[in-house]
Amino acid sequence: MSLWNKAKKAKTSTPEQSINTSRQNLNELVLKSIHEGVIIVGPNGNIRLANPAFCELSGRSLAELDDVFYDSVINLLDKTGNRISEGRNPINIALKNKEYGEVRDLDIVAADSNKNTPVSIIITPTHEENPNLIVTFRDIAQELKEERERSEFISTASHEMRTPVASIEGYLGLAMNPSTATVDERGMEFLTKAHEASQHLGRLFQDLLDTTKLDDGQIKARLEPVDVIALVKSIADGQIPNITAKGLGYQFGSGSVDQQLSGGKRIDQLIYASIDPDFLREVINNLIENAVKYTPTGWVTVNVRADNYNVQIIVEDTGIGVAREELSHIFQKFYRVDNRDTREIGGTGLGLYLVKQRVEAMNGRIWAESEIGKGTRFICLFPRISEEAYKQQRFYIDNQQAQGRENIDF
Ligand code: ADP
Numbered sequence: 001m002s003l004w005n006k007a008k009k010a011k012t013s014t015p016e017q018s019i020n021t022s023r024q025n026l027n028e029l030v031l032k033s034i035h036e037g038v039i040i041v042g043p044n045g046n047i048r049l050a051n052p053a054f055c056e057l058s059g060r061s062l063a064e065l066d067d068v069f070y071d072s073v074i075n076l077l078d079k080t081g082n083r084i085s086e087g088r089n090p091i092n093i094a095l096k097n098k099e100y101g102e103v104r105d106l107d108i109v110a111a112d113s114n115k116n117t118p119v120s121i122i123i124t125p126t127h128e129e130n131p132n133l134i135v136t137f138r139d140i141a142q143e144l145k146e147e148r149e150r151s152e153f154i155s156t157a158s159h160e161m162r163t164p165v166a167s168i169e170g171y172l173g174l175a176m177n178p179s180t181a182t183v184d185e186r187g188m189e190f191l192t193k194a195h196e197a198s199q200h201l202g203r204l205f206q207d208l209l210d211t212t213k214l215d216d217g218q219i220k221a222r223l224e225p226v227d228v229i230a231l232v233k234s235i236a237d238g239q240i241p242n243i244t245a246k247g248l249g250y251q252f253g254s255g256s257v258d259q260q261l262s263g264g265k266r267i268d269q270l271i272y273a274s275i276d277p278d279f280l281r282e283v284i285n286n287l288i289e290n291a292v293k294y295t296p297t298g299w300v301t302v303n304v305r306a307d308n309y310n311v312q313i314i315v316e317d318t319g320i321g322v323a324r325e326e327l328s329h330i331f332q333k334f335y336r337v338d339n340r341d342t343r344e345i346g347g348t349g350l351g352l353y354l355v356k357q358r359v360e361a362m363n364g365r366i367w368a369e370s371e372i373g374k375g376t377r378f379i380c381l382f383p384r385i386s387e388e389a390y391k392q393q394r395f396y397i398d399n400q401q402a403q404g405r406e407n408i409d410f
Pocket of ligand 1: 290291294317319320321322330331335336337338342346347348349350351352353375376
């Protein structure tokens, strides 16, 4: 029975109860009036409460949604129009890991009219041992349309501007080169500044182009089965010169979560996942570059951990940290934390946006944990695959490549 139905059954009340009741009425009024669809999902996955906006999005009546398993009444499609698997369902994920979750790349289909609505889904678990999940669905059709238009504009503009900037950078390089030009010390100082600024602009345009290409689906992840520890280690080790040049320490670690729990005993094991190695390279390089940039002294640590279901790649530093209220924003396009510590450090505010896009394109999730002055930890989570699945998929891909055919994504 839904909480609303239960509330309606209460008949006589004390004054204290009536204050509570009127509060409850107000709560109900809010839930009934807002445009966002809201449901509460119990720890067993059954819907305990739904508001009218959700009824409209899902095309179901309150009675149809009352105390039924969420997956039997909520039809979510991915961007290719296919119903998402249980493993990708954000409600299923939150029921398992009891953590906050946010996705905006799914459509909900109304059962009565078959209407598809692109939605942003935010899942907040309550603070209980077996939490209920508060799930909100926001219609983002208009938002996506505007984003597409903005994206088209940015893509064209950055494409057009990249060429003259490359030319400016090239000529400045020639002017600074003693074998092609003669400039005095002051002139060299100005040229160096202009050269740095043009390089920054070039990077910005490239980041913008990459962003819009992924936004438009022009670049797609090509997933293939990989040995995660070996791949992450080789990418991270490539950043050692960068890390040590700033005088920071570097550590790489691996192992399973279970091993950590069983007193830190390490048994080396192989961890596999379906990943696009080029995307992962960009993700890890970006996270390590940030770790170096925002860490004045201390360590950069990269870890690979796994349990039976998931693989976690963790990039951690002992740097300046990010304030709690900023953490949920740092993955947004152009967002840069603006304070005394960050103002001097250059950047475009696009790196983490690109990182998140790439992680999600590989069916993963990324989030950050941080404490000001102590450091920041970025955690990327991907579904783990078994050794058997790895071998089968690898065999298939190697065969395809030997015959010169295109890979299929895993
Ligand atoms: P930027 O080009 O500004 O580094 P990013 O998108 O990579 O852009 O990061 C967004 C913001 O998040 C940064 O401006 C910075 O304030 C914060 N940030 C990212 N990584 C770290 C980190 N490892 N430590 C502290 N702050 C970080």
